[in-house]
Amino acid sequence: MDLLLKGGWVVTHERVEQADVAIKGEKIAALGPDLEAPGATVRDVTGKYILPGAIDAHVHYQMPIGDLLTADDWFTGTRLAACGGVTTVIDYAEPSGPEEPLTQSLAQRLAEARDQACVDYGLHQVVMAGQEEDSQELKKVVEKGVTSFKVFTTYNQRLSYAAIGRLLQQARQLGAMVTVHCEDHEIVTAKRQELEAGGRTAPAYHATSRPADAEIQAIQEVIRQAGEAGAPVYIVHVSTGGGAAAIAAARAQGRQVFGETCPHYLLLTDERYASPDCRLFLMCPPLRTAKDNRDLWQHLAGGDLQVVATDHCSYSPEQKAAGTAFYNTPSGVPGTETLLPLLYSYGVSRGWLTLPQMVRVLATNPARLFGLYPRKGRLAPGSDADLVVFDPRQEVTLQAAGLHSAAGYTIFAGFSLQGYPEATYLRGRLVYDRGQFLGQAGQGKFIPGQVSTS
Ligand SMILES: [Zn+2]
Structure with missing residues (x-):
């Protein structure tokens, strides 16, 4: 295992449960209570939601x-x-x-x-x-x-x-x-x-x-x-x-x-x-x-x-x-x-x-x-480790200064938020953490859609 998100509330499209999330490479490897992952980087996410x-x-x-x-x-x-x-x-x-x-x-x-x-x-x-x-x-x-x-x-x-x-x-x-x-x-x-x-x-x-x-x-x-x-x-x-x-x-x-x-x-x-x-x-x-x-x-x-x-x-x-x-x-x-x-x-x-x-x-x-499931849109083993650590207690009043659009404004200025993303992982890599962008140009991949066979 490379990364372990420990002690959070995992939110899937079906339920909310207290579980750890283990990531290996670019994929979610395991989901469950009290996971062990020797050698992995561990992030304590107690009290936070983990969302796809x-x-x-x-x-x-x-x-x-x-x-x-x-x-x-x-x-x-x-x-x-x-x-x-x-x-x-x-x-x-x-x-x-x-x-x-x-x-x-x-x-x-x-x-x-x-x-x-x-x-x-x-x-x-x-x-x-x-x-x-x-x-x-x-x-x-x-x-x-x-x-x-x-x-x-x-x-x-x-x-x-x-x-x-x-x-x-x-x-x-x-x-x-x-x-x-x-x-x-x-x-x-x-x-x-x-x-x-x-x-x-x-x-x-x-x-x-x-x-x-x-x-x-x-x-x-x-x-x-x-x-x-x-x-x-x-x-x-x-x-x-x-x-x-x-x-x-x-x-x-x-x-x-x-x-x-x-x-x-x-x-x-x-x-x-x-x-x-x-x-x-x-x-x-x-x-x-x-x-x-x-x-x-x-x-x-x-x-x-x-x-x-x-x-x-x-x-x-x-x-x-x-x-x-x-x-x-x-x-x-x-x-x-x-x-x-x-x-x-x-x-x-x-x-x-x-x-x-x-x-x-x-x-x-x-x-x-749009044909990206189950690689995307699913928080389960085998899917891409695209994960958000969401802090439901963080209070934010939206304004352009805290955001990253080159437009330089938001139509939601003044909106009060209770809850904000704390960290974002893209295929297992930390790309955003507590206000800091940590990603880089070119790391995003084109994900081809699959046509539905049903
Ligand atoms: Zn449009």
Whole structure:
């Protein structure tokens, strides 16, 4: 044995138990009471939780949008992940346009990450209009370990609902998952025209410009397409109670429909757009109401939403300040580093989630849905020793100064936390300890996804 975590409370996706964890090389070797490990480094974790490393299944590091590049690149993005107890991230390979082959965009993204990543990573493949027809390229991407596709119902890279239906059929044959950004393009376009006609284009109108109904209708239509294709589907960043209810209704009929939400949709409201720093809170879809917050917690607790991820897509306040209207302000917020501590303080401590439920939505479920399980997302012998020592007594008031994003701000400034990651291990190596990042660029590995055979 190389490492022994002694005296803590182990939290798996099924239970909480007092147990030691022994690590050999990069793997968890044993789990149980009073383990002996002669020669191993021993860390006393009495009174602490030992959790499987979190998986942030939705991040955008080093992402170009027009002339802008996100503030966090592969290095700073994965460094802040390690500091927040996130040991695997799933980012995106995105073609520069529909003419760029999927495999080319994938090879380029892998090359960007290779020497920079500090935690392990997977990729989703963005598919643009027309590319849903190219079964050879889609198949090659899956063979390279990218087992999920991402499409949009809006923006320039949007696919029609019919095209999404065709991709769903291809994905079913490949055993891959289609993930969808759901906001109905017609509704969003009409709303923007209406606001522009009335001269109401300031960033403060962001939430008005992308109404709840745009999300709900798109989710309903995508679920319908998935039903016709007989394929599973995963809805990213669900922001509305109505959207979550549509997913719940499909699941109640036995459908393979999955949903993800983000901490900001659980914890913040559109009142932020009335403040002078509204640009810092601008992301798509926008923040909603307090009722949506509650409804999303309820659907998460009830198991109708399976994943909490962050959609980390960070811009600095300077980059954000360049926006003069809701449609030209850089859209996106930082979030990976605060994912786990926010879910603990506001999900577990407030009674919405049990500890094993938190482990499921932050680790086990994303690992299963994206083909990384049981290597990732499981705290058991044989799995990667991606572990977080979590101190439930550490009190933290969130502010940018204690965090590691190159964006230099957090949308959760002032949030009180009771409980914070004390240490993070990536495949048995200590990469974060009591405020210090100890990892290095290039130690994160690409983890190929496996298609489900069930
Ligand atoms: Zn995103």
